[in-house]
Amino acid sequence: MLSESPTVRSRCDCAHKAFGELVATANLGTAAGESTDFVPGPLDRDATVYIAGHRGLVGGAIWRKFEEEGFTDLVGKTHSELDLTDRPAVFDYVNEVKPKYLVLAAAKVGGIMANNTYPVDFISENLQVQVNVLDAALEAGVERVLFLGSSCIYPGKAEQPIKEEYLLTGYLEPTNDAYAIAKIAGILQIQAVRRQYGLPWISAMPTNLYGPGDNFSPQGSHVLPALIRRYDEAARSGADSVTNWGTGSPRREFLHVDDMAAACLHLLENYDGPAQVNVGTGSDVTIKEVADVIADVVGFEGETQWDTSKPDGTHQKRLDVTKLADAGWTASIGLEEGIRSTVQWYREHSGELRE
Ligand SMILES: NC(=O)C1=CN([C@@H]2O[C@H](COP(=O)(O)OP(=O)(O)OC[C@H]3O[C@@H](n4cnc5c(N)ncnc54)[C@H](OP(=O)(O)O)[C@@H]3O)[C@@H](O)[C@H]2O)C=CC1
């Protein structure tokens, strides 16, 4: 991961439009107010880009991708440097750096157990972080914002594959309803900014992600890093069996975080619209199937048991990725290939993992 926090440089603010001017000149709304006349195109490589959450799984991958693509002025702050629930501090920072582009990849994130156990933290912290960052971005006149939600925003029993238009058409999955409501509020805030100010801000809804820099903590993590750690430890210790959560029958769609980062840049350069865009592969597997792949990759030959007292969560949440494909992007990292490289990353970094 990134070894140190970037410093914020002083530079000429004249390249950035004042907020009032931006809103006036970007008064692009139609009668419905949600579509703009903005035409997406290549981002300015020398513009300031604020990646909120740049030390996380997704923010870290976006930072690497933007660096690879030649961006010269990426800025970010760690959680300990800037708590995004501190509204005045967020306004001070965003107004100081005045980014032209902003990706909101900071959030309280966790797997099924964390979401189910701490719903207050998930709804409260995420609402605060989002509202603070998006309000500050509006005041600072950020031209293009990408807000990241999650596929759990859709009804728990949505028809498969899940199209963007299924949002708010049914009940949420109870294990993550608090988190999902916060994310839905974020989508609505982006749409509201488009409607009220005509700014071309957008939202993307990723499926379950994994890759280098993930959270591998046994209780708080998502399934894929949890199983990599569990099976790797079992293989090393010569254990006869491992026990996973639930029945193993739920289906999940997994996207490598480097693909996610590429999709984020692609959407910023090629998509503008009020609808959130699903980001995934369009294919899913059962938890049992992904467990078998991980066991095989790490070399575990024992037995797998299932603790059915633990929740399964949503049975299936496979995304319809037609809108993303229509925007010109499809995933390229296969699941087994992605698991192999993530196992390698995990083994190389097992001494420095976050808990
Ligand atoms: N991982 C996944 O499978 C999925 C993720 N997403 C979305 O992608 C985005 C990024 O998630 P991901 O990278 O996985 O999560 P991570 O937990 O890896 O990263 C989130 C980052 O946000 C930071 N952060 C959290 N709260 C605050 C705060 N109050 N102030 C400052 N920084 C804060 C965290 O810092 P610290 O760790 O120090 O608290 C961390 O660096 C989120 O919006 C998430 O909802 C969507 C679908 C699936």
Ligand SMILES: C[C@H]1O[C@H](OP(=O)(O)OP(=O)(O)OC[C@H]2O[C@@H](n3cnc4c(=O)[nH]c(N)nc43)[C@H](O)[C@@H]2O)[C@@H](O)[C@@H](O)C1=O
């Ligand atoms: C990204 C997404 O992530 C969460 O939803 P989830 O998809 O249910 O996430 P999960 O990865 O934690 O579990 C997937 C499946 O896997 C099973 N499972 C088996 N064994 C382990 C295990 O050891 N750990 C975990 N975490 N799960 C396990 C588990 O029982 C479940 O059936 C929400 O935060 C939601 O808000 C969200 O957005």
